[in-house]
Amino acid sequence: MRPVTGPIRVLIVDDHRLFTQALELLLRGEDDIQVLGAAETGEEAIEFCRRTPVDVALVDIDLPGMDGIAVTSRLQEAHPEIRVVVITAYQQPDVIARAVRAGASGYIMKTDAADTLVSAIRFAVAGKMVLPAGRLAPTMSPSGRWLQSEPTPPGGRQPSGEAGRRQGMLSDRETEILEAISEGVSTTDMAARLAISEGTVRSHVKSILSKLEVHSKAEAVMKGVRLGLIGGARPGVG
Structure with missing residues (x-):
C-alpha cells in the first residue's frame, strides 16, 4: 500500500442511499479522510477502483448481485494495496471468518459508534485490523480451523x-x-x-508478534489466518 501522505481516500460500497449519505456526511467531518464517492454494486466498486486510486473501501456484505465478500476478494486480487473494511449488520462468526479469508482488514457493525468506524479506517491504513469484540474465538474450532467455512481461501487457491x-x-x-x-x-x-x-508462553507470544510484524494478539490471529498459518490448510495439515 502507498505511504499515505495526504487524506485517506475512501470509497463507500453500499446500496442503501440514506446510509451512504449519512456515512459521507460523517466522514467529511474528518480532516484526514476524503470520500471519493459511492458505489451501489460490487461491479461499480471494481470499475471505480480500476479508474481511481483508493486507500480504503468500506464494503457492505448485502449487495445486489456480487456480495460484499466476493467484492472484497476481487478487490484484493486486482488491487492488493486497497484496504477493505466490511461494514454490515451481519454478526455471525462464520460470515466474519469468510470476510477475513477474502482479505478484509476490518469488520465492523453498522450499529457501532461513529468513532469506531473512523478508527477502523485509520487502523486499516496503518496495517492494523479491527474485529467485533468477543467474536473471533467462536469462529474457530479447537484444531484451529474455521467453523462453517471453506478450508482454503476463495476460489480454492492456497x-x-x-x-x-x-x-x-x-x-x-x-x-x-x-x-x-x-x-x-x-x-x-x-x-x-x-x-x-x-513466562515461556509470553516469550513465544513476543516472538510471534515480531515474526508477523504486528502489535497485538488479535492482529496476530488475523494475519495468521490470512497467511494460512492457522485456520485452514497448512503444510503438513490435511
Whole structure:
C-alpha cells in the first residue's frame, strides 16, 4: 500500500442511499479522510477502483448481485494495496471468518459508534485490523480451523506470494500458541495445556508478534489466518 501522505481516500460500497449519505456526511467531518464517492454494486466498486486510486473501501456484505465478500476478494486480487473494511449488520462468526479469508482488514457493525468506524479506517491504513469484540474465538474450532467455512481461501487457491513465503515461518510450538490465542485461551491455561511455564508462553507470544510484524494478539490471529498459518490448510495439515 502507498505511504499515505495526504487524506485517506475512501470509497463507500453500499446500496442503501440514506446510509451512504449519512456515512459521507460523517466522514467529511474528518480532516484526514476524503470520500471519493459511492458505489451501489460490487461491479461499480471494481470499475471505480480500476479508474481511481483508493486507500480504503468500506464494503457492505448485502449487495445486489456480487456480495460484499466476493467484492472484497476481487478487490484484493486486482488491487492488493486497497484496504477493505466490511461494514454490515451481519454478526455471525462464520460470515466474519469468510470476510477475513477474502482479505478484509476490518469488520465492523453498522450499529457501532461513529468513532469506531473512523478508527477502523485509520487502523486499516496503518496495517492494523479491527474485529467485533468477543467474536473471533467462536469462529474457530479447537484444531484451529474455521467453523462453517471453506478450508482454503476463495476460489480454492492456497496463499501465494508473500503469504506463501511466510508459511512455515512460525515454529510448531508458536503455531500451537497462536491457535490457542485464537480460541481465547488465557496465558495460564495455555501454559497448563502445553506443559510449559507462563513466562515461556509470553516469550513465544513476543516472538510471534515480531515474526508477523504486528502489535497485538488479535492482529496476530488475523494475519495468521490470512497467511494460512492457522485456520485452514497448512503444510503438513490435511
